[in-house]
């Protein structure tokens with residue numbers, strides 16, 4: 001496979017200001033005729049050929065300026081057409097078979113409808129084109145097809161015409177006036193119905209909104225519509241961004257590799273992020289819909305109006321858009337809880353990526369397959385990097401920076417450097433050294449010690465693949481010092497660490513102050529604080545920054561669990577430590593000033609994936625057992641209070657209000673603690689919650705607990721759930737995921753059985769993820785001593801790779817952690833990677849991930 005390098009970028013030799021596409025649609029056979037108006041790019045080197053990318057397509061005919069063209073050649077998958085003058089009209093015909101397109105890239109069939117996915121390089125599976133994000137064109141799309149099979153025909157922009165044809169066929173034409181790269185092209189044809197609404201923009205324009213789904217799903221679209229309207233309003237108020245077409249369409253599709261796609265004016269979504277009603281969607285699902293609807297909508301500016309010059313700049317649009325959707329959700333749901341959730345995801349997913357073989361900077365330097373770089377690093381760490389700029393500039397100045405960025409680069413394909421420069425100028429910040437966050441991979445490790453009002457900080461950025469030596473980063477940290485006697489702080493200040501070590505003097509520091517640092521998780525770092533005994537307990541009880549308070553309790557738990565698991569360097573626990581932990585959790589249960597949403601966050605024990613990050617070589621089984629052991633101990637120690645909490649929360653009627661949602665969150669947590677302590681006593685309680693549930697949050701929560709218990713209630717509840725939701729794919733996905741993620745001793749047998757279940761389909765990414773991602777994240781199953789868990793995931797990768805390489809490659813990362821896992825786990829994981837590497841005909845996607853993981 002070829003390695004593409006960021007340093008090798010050259011501008012396109014030819015531009016395509018206009019393209020017209022004609023689709024003769026059929027699920028078995030679709031004919032595509034394209035007309036490209038091409039002109040020489042005066043800013044590029046002259047060539048006599050235009051290179052048009054292709055992938056698994058052939059040119060059926062090639063015309064140049066209206067006449068058959070003989071002088072074309074193939075160079076690998078690409079079509080080269082010679083052009084003498086300064087411009088030409090090129091027409092190409094291709095034939096597609098959407099219903100055999102199992103990669104779900106390009107034009108494919110799903111449930112009788114046809115739809116497209118072009119990011120990053122799917123357009124070249126539809127027609128030959130300079131399929132790179134810096135070639136921007138206006139699109140005119142005419143679609144023809146059977147009027148019964150495809151009554152609805154959608155594409156980007158506005159509909160400009162439609163009509164009947166002979167033989168029960170019809171046509172529609174759409175035109176998108178905004179120049180866009182090919183990855184934002186979209187088409188949908190199918191038997192769909194819409195929830196319609198409208199939105200009036202800040203300048204008074206009326207936008208027609210529609211969410212298109214299968215008829216049976218229409219009743220589950222209101223939340224998505226509400227989320228869309230809130231997003232449109234919020235982006236006007238917060239970033240000054242107004243929508244720019246007369247219509248905005250969203251289509252839900254059941255077979256989709258990603259979460260959703262921001263195609264201009266025609267977002268295509270995984271059903272998972274559109275459909276929600278109380279019976280079938282959890283509170284978490286509601287949040288997911290709101291967040292992803294916002295994310296894709298926000299791309300209309302951060303991604304579409306200003307797009308990326310090349311795929312190395314992916315974080316330009318993704319990091320920025322994730323920050324925007326996080327800030328939106330903070331405003332909708334409450335800042336503290338959302339921040340804690342986002343940090344938990346970052347630490348459980350991005351930190352391991354950053355410390356493993358797949359580590360890369362948020363702006364990578366090379367790739368073989370770009371699909372592999374839609375990562376938590378590019379997305380979530382990318383958002384954190386922008387958030388640091390925002391913390392240093394303050395909200396208002398940051399907004400000046402983003403305004404300048406949008407003004408300056410509207411209609412362009414920009415780079416991360418363009419963004420940084422706009423923030424520098426607009427927000428009046430010096431980001432010279434800060435740019436290292438774009439260049440260096442790895443999670444910086446900061447050590448902090450406070451002595452006599454002086455804060456001493458040191459930093460170290462660990463070596464990562466291809467980057468043995470690192471320079472110091474710019475690390476902003478919000479800091480407060482607390483008076484041990486009064487429990488109060490004298491206020492917060494921002495310190496910026498930009499050298500390997502530095503000291504900061506706090507003039508008015510109380511004697512023997514308690515340090516609260518990286519409040520609100522100002523920087524995406526790991527932190528080592530020299531602490532006196534009792535400091536963490538003090539902060540867990542007194543810190544006025546909700547994140548810092550949460551963090552202190554997490555730290556206490558982490559210290560305990562590492563010691564329990566016998567981790568190297570961990571301080572041994574004694575009975576007093578455990579008792580103190582019990583008291584701290586008891587205080588969380590009793591604290592009337594905490595609302596249940598926050599209580600729920602505080603009660604969640606740190607994920608094993610994050611625990612593994614605390615040590616160089618982790619024993620995942622020991623850490624998992626320690627975590628379950630603490631859960632059981634707390635469940636027993638605080639039994640009455642958990643029972644009371646469960647009863648109190650169960651009395652709160654269903655609604656989507658924050659209070660009721662909080663009650664549902666702590667209800668299932670109480671159940672989980674009780675079940676860990678005493679399965680026999682908790683099983684009937686869980687079954688009662690399951691049976692009484694009038695919503696999916698309670699029902700799934702109860703089933704999650706039951707799925708892990710070797711009790712008779714388990715089977716009955718699983719059967720009931722399966723029957724109740726037969727035919728509802730998203731609910732059945734949960735049924736798979738709950739079993740694959742369960743603590744049940746026979747989980748491996750269960751996963752094997754489920755893989756043979758009539759409802760399991762390897763061709764549906766949601767179903768595959770619900771079984772195997774849930775399993776790979778299940779430390780107790782995946783890391784089974786027999787090695788069987790590793791083998792199951794490797795088998796899946798080999799089986800799925802020829803069908804859907806993009807999704808298959810996503811399963812490599814869990815095995816790629818082998819160097820950091822204690823023996824015999826490390827060796828067994830590596831052996832499975834070697835088995836995959838030895839297979840013939842691996843996709844570029846899987847090959848790249850496996851070779852990086854072994855390298």
Ligand code: DPP
Pocket residue numbers: 119258259260261262295296299318
């Ligand atoms: N559709 C994916 C996202 O929005 C990739 N652009 O993040």
Ligand code: ZN
Pocket residue numbers: 295299317318321
């Ligand atoms: Zn995105």
